[in-house]
Amino acid sequence: MNEVRTERVGSALLITIDRPEARNAVNAAVATQLSAALDELEATPELRVGVLTGAGGSFSAGMDLKAALKGESPVVGDRGLGGLTEAELSKPLIAAVEGFALGGGFELALGCDLVVAAEDARFGLPEVKRGLIAAAGGVVRLPRRIPHHLAMEILLTGEPIDGRRAGTLGIANRVVPNGEAAAVALQLAEQIAQNAPLALAAVKAVVRSQDPWAAQRTESTRLMRTADVREGMTAFAERRAPQWTGR
Known part of the structure; x- marks a missing residue:
């Protein structure tokens, strides 16, 4: 079963996590298939930019806890969560975020080079509410992206922010009406793809x-x-x- 779909759109590869019934949570299958999609992006000269999004109006609810309890790993080798968060990709990657980007979902977005967010998207790192930390890059990347005290509020409270707030803080490059994140991200991808x-x-x-x-x-x-x-x-x-x- 394909839980990650790819589609070539001009010079961009649109990568869609397709588990809407689980809010696109990352299990072993998603991780493996997402890693393969990133390999496709890297290996194809005609593809210049990747756009990562989720199906069914949600980006990703993060690690699939039910799958993890069964022993599944959402990590691919040394490439981190989803084969992305610690991967060293040579091509630009844009996150197109609708709905929930929580926990590992937020960390997938932080692992991208740019973020386009719907106004009502929800970004959050709630790991501390479960006795954990955002260990797929959240505690590392977020304080480097936004002012220290604001990053610490998100990390220590575990409370989410919406897309508008993400834009104000500088987490999102573009904040767009709901339902338009992928389209705007693809436009941005084509603008980037015009360069060397x-x-x-x-x-x-x-x-x-x-x-x-x-x-x-x-x-x-x-x-x-x-x-x-x-x-x-x-x-x-x-x-x-x-x-x-x-x-």
């Missing part, structure tokens, strides 16, 4: 590096040797759109 794929990957490599200055020098030097840089400069001089080859 090697440059996009280089941006991600520098941002996640433990030594960003050294990584910046390395990536910039490498890019200057590529055909895409020459194409970008030539296209600018000739006043035309560049034709990227990823070389």
Whole structure:
């Protein structure tokens, strides 16, 4: 049974967690299939950006606790929850969030590079209410994304915020009417896909590096040797759109 669907939309891969009856909670099958979808994104040159969303008006309620009690793991190797939260993807990934993004669902969104949120989406890390912590990246990433005291309120109270609040805090790049998150995320994906794929990957490599200055020098030097840089400069001089080859 396919619990994660993929669809190619222009230069983007739309990845949909399809367990609406469980609010798209992540069990072993979802984790394995989501990891495979991310592999498809990485391995396909024609695909430049991924968009992750959920079916049935909900993004993801996080780890499937019932499945976990049966011994299922929502973690894939060293790639973290859903094969995403600790994965080092070279291509940009956008979360399109409708409805619930709770616990691991919020952490999946935090594992993406950009977030488009519906106005009434619900973001929360309620793990402390169950004696746990948000250990799939929540306690690591959230305090790096928003002011410390605001992150700590979300982490320590376990109370959710809506999409509007997420936009105000800077968790979401775009806040859109309910039902439009995926469409807007795909529009944003196409805007990103117009840029040089090697440059996009280089941006991600520098941002996640433990030594960003050294990584910046390395990536910039490498890019200057590529055909895409020459194409970008030539296209600018000739006043035309560049034709990227990823070389």
